Amino acid sequence: MPSAPEVAFSRPCFGIEEEEAAARAIRSRWVVGGPSLAEFEKRFAEVCGAENAVGVSSWTTGAFLLLKALGIGPGDEVIVPSLTFIASVNVIVHAGATPVFADIDPGTFNIDPDDTERKITPRTRAILPVDQIGLPCEIDRFQVLAAAKNLILIQDAACSFGSKFRGAPAGSHAPYSVFSLHARKVITTGEGGMIVTNDGELSAKLRRLRHQGMSLSDYQRHKSSPTMFESYPEIGYNFRITDIQAAIGVAQIQKLDAFLARRRVIAQIYLDGLKNHTTVVAPSVPQHVTPNWQSFQVRVRDGQPSTRNALMEHFYRYGVATRRGVMASHLEEPYRHMGARLPHTEAVAASSLQLPIFPEMTHSDAERVLEVLSNFKS
Ligand SMILES: Cc1ncc(COP(=O)(O)O)c(C=O)c1O
Structure with a gap:
């Protein structure tokens, strides 16, 4: 058995720029609520083609804050795919609302608009569609x-x-979008999240709520007269992201185009190598969509969990790290009692796996993955 895989599954891509950015934030003593956060939020919003981005400690805290700020809670239903990282579902429950699961399109792994429509009831307040594996x-x-x-x-x-x-960036379509900055995302600050919206008033509210409801940010207070006291008109939380993270985030955004270009090269090697493949099927990418290839997920053609598992073992034996595909949240303990029946979700979750993809992967790494796959006998 290999001690460490020859081809890693995913690695955050950091260089001297991130190290220096973090060091500058530390040296400045503005380690939270300072100028790096303001700059990161501005640049993030620009990439999304939106007016505001509000930095938070994770996607999960950001989505929860947004649900609360929008008044979604007990008695409300929110339609969500089950084929997603379970955080998408958990936040709905944390807000006191009820998740209602919709099935997916098995080709793209994304929530099916027709099934979503069928799931609407008089109690439905919101829809939470997911851009799965980075494919809008x-x-x-x-x-x-x-x-x-x-x-x-x-x-x-x-x-x-x-x-x-x-042709328009993720974050520019829905009135509210929430991004993750976790280590496996296309840009990362270790942990972190961004809420993106054109609603300026809501953004101001979200900035207060992430900081215990405080009427002034730390930076505003720092720059104002000593007797300009803050107030706490609302009950808030501590969902802050630090300026050290934000400084790293700015350095990461500067590399975004290069990261995306590398991911596209790796994805294209896979797509070319998997055309009409006998064992696995690559994701289908609609013409009008340009994915960032955050993940590269495939399904085994025969749909058998045993084949998927054997293939993952085979990759492991030959030094290639893989992960199972996106989970079916409705089959996990907290949601099983709801008895949702989602045939496409169940089939995809049982038969999919993800292949390595990250910017520092080499051409020969990707070729190696395909070579190992070609030696698989089911
Ligand atoms: C689709 C989706 N939603 C939500 C999350 C949760 O993000 P975070 O870990 O930043 O809370 C993830 C994380 O992987 C995700 O993939």
């Missing part, structure tokens, strides 16, 4: 649906920073 969901269908049924639309863009839908 059919957000324009959800915009139409949300407008027609008077529902709040929140995009789980945890994985899709830098992706495009009909």
Whole structure:
């Protein structure tokens, strides 16, 4: 058995720029609520083609804060895919609302707009579609649906920073989008999240709520007269992201185009190598979508969990790290009692796996993955 895989699954891409950015934030003593955060938020919003980005400690705290700020809570239903990292579902429960699961399109792994529409009831308040594996969901269908049924639309863009839908960046379509900055995302600050919206008033509220409801930010207070006291008009939380993280985030954004270009090269090697492959099927990418290739997920053609597992073992034996595909949240203990039946979700979760992809992967790493795959006998 290999002690460490020859081809890693995913690695954050940091260089001297991130080290120096973090060091500068530390030397400045502005380690939270300072100028690096303001700069990171501004640059993040620009990439998303949106007016505001509000930095938070994770996607999870950001989405929870947003649900609370929008008044979504007990008695409300929120439609969400089950095929997602379970955080997308957990936040709905944390806010006191009820998740309602919709099935997916097995080709793209994204929530099916038609099934979403079927799941709407008089209690539905919001839809939370997910850009799974960084491949944007059919957000324009959800915009139409949300407008027609008077529902709040929140995009789980945890994985899709830098992706495009009909030529426009993720974050520019839905009224509210939430991104993750976790280590496996296209840019990372270790942990972290961003809420993106054109609603300036809501952004100000979210900035207060992430900081215990405080009326002034630390930086505003620092720059104002000593007797300009802050107030606490609302009950808030501590969901802050630090300026050390934000400084790293600015350095990461400067490399975004290079990261995306590398990911595209690796993905193309896989896509070319997997055309008409006998064992696995690559994801289908609609013409109007440009994914950031945050993950590269494939399904085993025969749909058998045993084949998927054997393939993962085979990769492991030959030094290639893989992960199972995106989970089916409704099959986990907290949600099993709801008895949701989601045939496409269940089939995909049982038969999919993810291949290594990250910017520092080499051409020969990707070729090695394909070579190991070609030696697999099911
Ligand atoms: C689709 C999706 N939503 C939400 C999350 C949660 O993000 P975070 O870890 O930043 O809270 C993730 C993280 O992997 C994710 O993939």
